[in-house]
Structures are given as structure tokens and as C-alpha cells.
Amino acid sequence: MEELKPRISVYHASNATVVTLTDEKILEDVDIQGLEDSIMPLIDGEINLVIDFSNVNFLSSAVLGLLIRVSKRIKENKGSLKLCSIKPKIFEIFKITRLDEIFDVYGDAKKAMQTLK
DSSP states (O other): OOOOSSOEEEEEOSSOEEEEEOOSEEOSHHHHHHHHHHHGGGGSSSOEEEEEOTTOSEEOHHHHHHHHHHHHHHHHTTOEEEEEOOOHHHHHHHHHTTGGGTSEEESSHHHHHHTOO
């Protein structure tokens, strides 16, 4: 069986589930589909989710679309989504697309979790 890409690491904290993206590049459709297939099952029901981008140096715009879908599902289920550790070069894309106004972005997972109920 082919290894699922991009790979994620999942950690369940007391008030959140932290998903760390482990690949440096998330560019290909197959990578984005793998990411979606990994994250979507985690967000059935009410959940506080923190997505940690600390390992990611490159991503395609399709990842932004996936984040919007994830955010929509989490809000429908009365949960909360926080993003963290986004590198400055990638955060510029968030600013250009004004997604920095939609997503709550923090310096690290600990800071993101501190803002959750």
C-alpha cells in the first residue's frame, strides 16, 4: 500500500486535537486529497482543532480551499479551528487572499490552545 501523503501527526490535548502537517511541501492534487482524507474523519462532531504548519514551507492554493472546507464543517458542528506556526512566506498568501481575516492564526500550538474554551 502506498504511503498516504501528506502525512500528519495527531495529538489529543485536553481541550483540542492538534494536527501537525509533517510534509515540507503540499503541492500536488494527490497530496491535498491525502490531507483531506486524513483530516475530515477527525472533524465529525464538535471539535476544537489546531492545525500546525511548522514543517510546511510550500503549499498550493488548493490547500487554502481545503482549509475553508474544514473550517466550514467545524463551524457547522459548533467547534473551533485555529492555525499556528505558519511561516512568513506562506502567511503572505493568507494576507493577499484575506484569509488572515477569516482564520485565527497563532505563533504556536500552545498559544492557539490557550484561546480555546
